Amino acid sequence: MQSSRPKPSPREKAAQRANFLTALCFLAPAVLLVTVFLLVPLIYNVWISFTGWAKFSGIDRFVGVANYSQAFSNPKFFEAAGNTVSWIVASLVLPIGLGLGFALLLRGIRGAEAFKTVFFVPRLLAPTAIGTIWYYVFADNGTLNAMLSGVGLGDWTRSWLYDPLMITPAMIIAHTWQTTGLVMVLLLLGLAALPTEPLEAAQVEGATPFQIFRHIVLPMLLPTLLVVTIISVIAGFTTFDLVWVMGRDYPNRSTLTLAVHQYWETFRSNRWAYGASVAVLIGLIALLITWVQTLLQQKLEDRAK
Amino acid sequence: MSETAIGAPAAAERRRAGRRSNRAVFWIAVAVTLLWLFPFYYALVTIFKTGQEYTAGGPLALPASTAPVVANILEAWRRTHMLVGMGNSLLYGVVGAGLAVFVAALASYGLTRLDYRGRSYWFLLIFSGTIFPFQIYLIPLFQGFARTGLLDSRLGMILVYTAICVPFPTLVLKNFMSQIPRDLDEAARMDGCSEWRIFRSIILPNSRGPMIAVFLLQFNWIWNDLIFSMVLTLDESKRSIMNSLMVFQGNYAGTTPNLVVTATLLASVPTLVIFFLLRRYFMQGLALQTSD
Numbered sequence: 353m354q355s356s357r358p359k360p361s362p363r364e365k366a367a368q369r370a371n372f373l374t375a376l377c378f379l380a381p382a383v384l385l386v387t388v389f390l391l392v393p394l395i396y397n398v399w400i401s402f403t404g405w406a407k408f409s410g411i412d413r414f415v416g417v418a419n420y421s422q423a424f425s426n427p428k429f430f431e432a433a434g435n436t437v438s439w440i441v442a443s444l445v446l447p448i449g450l451g452l453g454f455a456l457l458l459r460g461i462r463g464a465e466a467f468k469t470v471f472f473v474p475r476l477l478a479p480t481a482i483g484t485i486w487y488y489v490f491a492d493n494g495t496l497n498a499m500l501s502g503v504g505l506g507d508w509t510r511s512w513l514y515d516p517l518m519i520t521p522a523m524i525i526a527h528t529w530q531t532t533g534l535v536m537v538l539l540l541l542g543l544a545a546l547p548t549e550p551l552e553a554a555q556v557e558g559a560t561p562f563q564i565f566r567h568i569v570l571p572m573l574l575p576t577l578l579v580v581t582i583i584s585v586i587a588g589f590t591t592f593d594l595v596w597v598m599g600r601d602y603p604n605r606s607t608l609t610l611a612v613h614q615y616w617e618t619f620r621s622n623r624w625a626y627g628a629s630v631a632v633l634i635g636l637i638a639l640l641i642t643w644v645q646t647l648l649q650q651k652l653e654d655r656a657k
Numbered sequence: 658m659s660e661t662a663i664g665a666p667a668a669a670e671r672r673r674a675g676r677r678s679n680r681a682v683f684w685i686a687v688a689v690t691l692l693w694l695f696p697f698y699y700a701l702v703t704i705f706k707t708g709q710e711y712t713a714g715g716p717l718a719l720p721a722s723t724a725p726v727v728a729n730i731l732e733a734w735r736r737t738h739m740l741v742g743m744g745n746s747l748l749y750g751v752v753g754a755g756l757a758v759f760v761a762a763l764a765s766y767g768l769t770r771l772d773y774r775g776r777s778y779w780f781l782l783i784f785s786g787t788i789f790p791f792q793i794y795l796i797p798l799f800q801g802f803a804r805t806g807l808l809d810s811r812l813g814m815i816l817v818y819t820a821i822c823v824p825f826p827t828l829v830l831k832n833f834m835s836q837i838p839r840d841l842d843e844a845a846r847m848d849g850c851s852e853w854r855i856f857r858s859i860i861l862p863n864s865r866g867p868m869i870a871v872f873l874l875q876f877n878w879i880w881n882d883l884i885f886s887m888v889l890t891l892d893e894s895k896r897s898i899m900n901s902l903m904v905f906q907g908n909y910a911g912t913t914p915n916l917v918v919t920a921t922l923l924a925s926v927p928t929l930v931i932f933f934l935l936r937r938y939f940m941q942g943l944a945l946q947t948s949d
Contacts, residue, residue, distance in 0.1 A: 371771040374852050375779075378767030381760045382783050382823050389820035390786040393797035400796060454689070461683050470690050473697075476932050477925050478881035480899040484921045485696050488703075488716065488914050495699050495716045502717075529696065537940070538947050579947045590790040593883040593899070600906050614792045619888065624796055631792040638790050 394635075401629035419629035428606050429630070432613035435520045436589050436637075439527075439609060443588025446528040448581055451535030455543060456565070458536075468540070472533035479530065483597030486526035487513070490598075513601055519608070523598050527591060535580055542576030543569070575652055582645045586638060610634050700918050704729055708913035716914070725915070733920035741894060742901030742924070746880050748811065749897060753818030754875035758868050760819070761826035765864075766856045768827075769834040770842055780831065786824040795888050802889060809891045817889065818879050826871040829945045833867045834860060870942030873935060877928050898924050 360368065404415045423429045454471055458464045474482060489495045490512040497509040512518045546569065554564045570577075592611040599608045606616040610630060618627025703711065705720035707728070714721075733739070768780050798817060799808065807813030842855045850858075861868075879897075886897035893901070902924055905917045932939050 368773045372773035375767035375771045375773055375776075378763045378771075378852075378856070379779055379783075382764035382827060383779070385760060385816070385820040385823050386783050386786045389798070389817055390794060391782075393794045393801065394789060396797040396801070397793050400800075457682060457686055457689070461679065461686060463683075467686050467690055470693055473929070473932075474693075476877070476928050478883070478899050478928075480881070480883050480902060481921045481925050484902070484905075484917060485700050488918065489696060489699065493712075493716070495695075498715045498717050529693070534943065537943055541944050542947065576947055583946065586790070590792070592791075593881075596883070597906075611790070611792055615795070615884070615888075618796055619799075628796050631796065635789045635793045638788065642788060 397628050397631055400625055401632045403625055405625040405628070415625075419626050420633075422626055423629055423633065428604070429610075429613060431516075431604075431607035432610050435608060436610045438520050439524065439591065440585055440589045442524040443527070443531070443584045444581060446524065447531045447535045447584045447588075448577070450528065450532045451539055451580070452577075454532065454536040455539040458540070459543060468533075468537065471536055474530045475533045477530070479527075479591065479593035480597050482526055482530045483523075483594040486522070486529070486594075487598050487600070489526075490522045513598065514603070516604070516607075519599060519602055523595055523608075526598060527588065527594055530594070531584060531587060535584060538580050538583075539573070539576060542573055542580075546572050575649075578645065578648055578652065582641065585641055589637065590634070610637075700922060703915050703918045704922060706915045708915055711913055711915050726919070729915050729919040730923065733916050733923060736916065737901045737904055737920050737924075738893060739898070739901060739920065739923060742896055742898035743927070745811065745814075745894075745896060746898040747927075749814050749818050750876040750879040752815050753879050754822055754872050756815070756819045757822035757875055758826050758830075758872045761823050761871070762830050762861060762864060762868060763856070764823070764827050765830035765834045766852075766860055768831050769837075770839070770855070770860065771852075780827070783827050784824050786821070791821075791884060795884070799888055808889060809895055811895055813889060814885070814895065814897070817885055818882075821885075822875040822879070826868075826875065829867055829871050830864060833864055837863055866938070866941065867945065869935070870938045870945060873931065873939050874942040877931070880928055 401419055402414055402416060404413055404418070458467050461467075487494075491497075492511050492513075494512075496512065500506065500508045510518065512522050550568050550572075551564060554568055559567075589609070590611055591609065592615065595608050595612050596605075596615075599605050599612070602608065606613050606621075611634065614627050614630040614634060617623045617630065699716060702718070702720055703716070705723050705726050706714070707725045710721060710725070764783060768776055802808035802810075802813050807816070837860065841859050845855050845859060881899060882897060883899040883903075886895075886900035887903070890896050890900065902917075902920055905912050905920065
């Protein structure tokens with residue numbers, strides 16, 4: 353690699369060296385912090401996942417993929433993974449769909465700022481706070497059941513937060529309530545940055561709003577949409593706080609999502625090495641998502657050329 | 658491009674139809690907004706109720722009077738030891754986010770104002786801290802902290818929060834600083850200014866806007882974080898604010914929804930206040946997430 357480039361003159365080389373040493377002083381704190389607290393732990397975690405490590409016993413024997421095969425033969429792991437897939441799909445569809453809908457709805461209407469604030473405020477609250485409020489929405493004597501009985505749908509009431517089929521959708525609704533506002537704001541920014549000429553031209557030509565959206569707005573918005581989608585998906589499948597708080601009564605907390613499974617098995621059941629392997633699997637899913645994003649981004653850029 | 662006699666009525670017709678549909682859109686927005694506000698309605702009526710009132714009247718009923726809110730606040734404050742949690746989170750948030758943004762600004766200077774080979778690799782090294790979900794750091798951090806005495810210490814929490822908050826501001830500030838014209842620092846360099854002087858007196862003051870914006874985002878994140886405090890602090894005196902709300906998690910006697918909701922809202926007041934005071938910077942920070 354080095355030899356293929358034109359050789360810099362000795363003086364240039366010396367200047368670059370001096371520059372590099374100066375730059376290193378500026379880079380050092382960031383590089384140190386990230387390395388010591390994030391990168392080394394990352395590698396250490398991967399190593400632990402291949403050992404039979406237990407709390408405070410230090411590193412003991414290498415056990416190969418034993419922890420991983422434990423995960424793949426654990427029905428709780430599969431239930432958690434299944435729920436996590438629901439989270440991924442839901443955060444791909446719901447915040448993006450609703451956020452885009454709200455963004456288009458609010459564009460240019462009276463009082464748009466006020467509406468925007470209402471949709472955005474849940475984003476400012478901690479997921480812990482969101483989980484607490486929505487816990488009481490779905491609780492046995494909570495608002496949803498009260499409302500259902502109030503309108504004569506008493507048979508529909510149920511223990512939402514104890515029902516394995518209902519608890520994940522309930523949490524996803526709460527999460528969607530929190531995240532849609534951010535998606536909407538980011539998409540509104542993207543929409544505001546679009547050039548107006550093609551839109552006006554299409555309007556003059558008599559295109560219907562749907563045609564304009566489908567053939568002009570959507571293609572131009574695609575890069576923003578992609579970034580926002582990735583943010584939404586990553587946030588969705590790694591959610592811990594909200595799931596932890598809303599699932600506080602659920603008898604099988606460990607099966608709620610992979611993030612909670614990892615915490616529970618590690619810190620409540622003391623299965624440290626196993627927890628490390630689950631963390632690696634979560635990390636691999638994140639890598640996969642980032643990889644897909646890079647591929648799609650590349651495709652968009654190629655098409656723009 | 659003059660409008661023909663036939664075209665004019667058609668255009669007027671279209672404008673009228675447009676206005677009608679605008680009004681429909683407005684009312685749809687109002688309906689959706691009311692639906693969206695429902696959880697806030699619930700939270701708001703709840704903090705004005707006593708425990709018995711909540712159980713007797715159902716969760717949706719309006720409160721009989723506003724008086725119980727004072728008792729709720731006092732009791733919620735006492736039960737969660739909120740002063741401790743708020744103090745800790747303020748410390749973690751201000752120092753953690755502040756240090757992180759400063760460290761990121763330093764790094765961004767090193768990544769944009771000086772020429773040398775391999776700059777992009779150094780950036781990637783720092784930015785790699787954002788790729789993996791937090792789950793992957795928890796066990797090693799706990800273990801490493803237990804060995805070095807950082808477990809259950811405020812210093813340990815600050816260091817972790819700072820490290821986690823470095824990569825994103827580095828991305829933002831690097832992009833921002835690369836837009837500042839190079840002539841500024843070249844001229845200063847000619848005059849014999851040190852790199853530190855250039856950083857401090859030229860680049861830093863110019864980057865104030867985005868620095869405040871990313872600081873607010875990171876502060877908000879640290880304030881709202883639960884998992885790192887749950888894993889890395891054991892003693893109540895080191896707990897973050899969100900972790901101090903966890904005292905309500907076990908269903909102890911006397912933990913009624915009015916108290917839990919009041920405590921939750923109290924814990925959220927600071928971030929809400931900051932948002933409404935510094936809205937402009939906050940929104941600017943959000944916009945930085947999608948622009949690369």
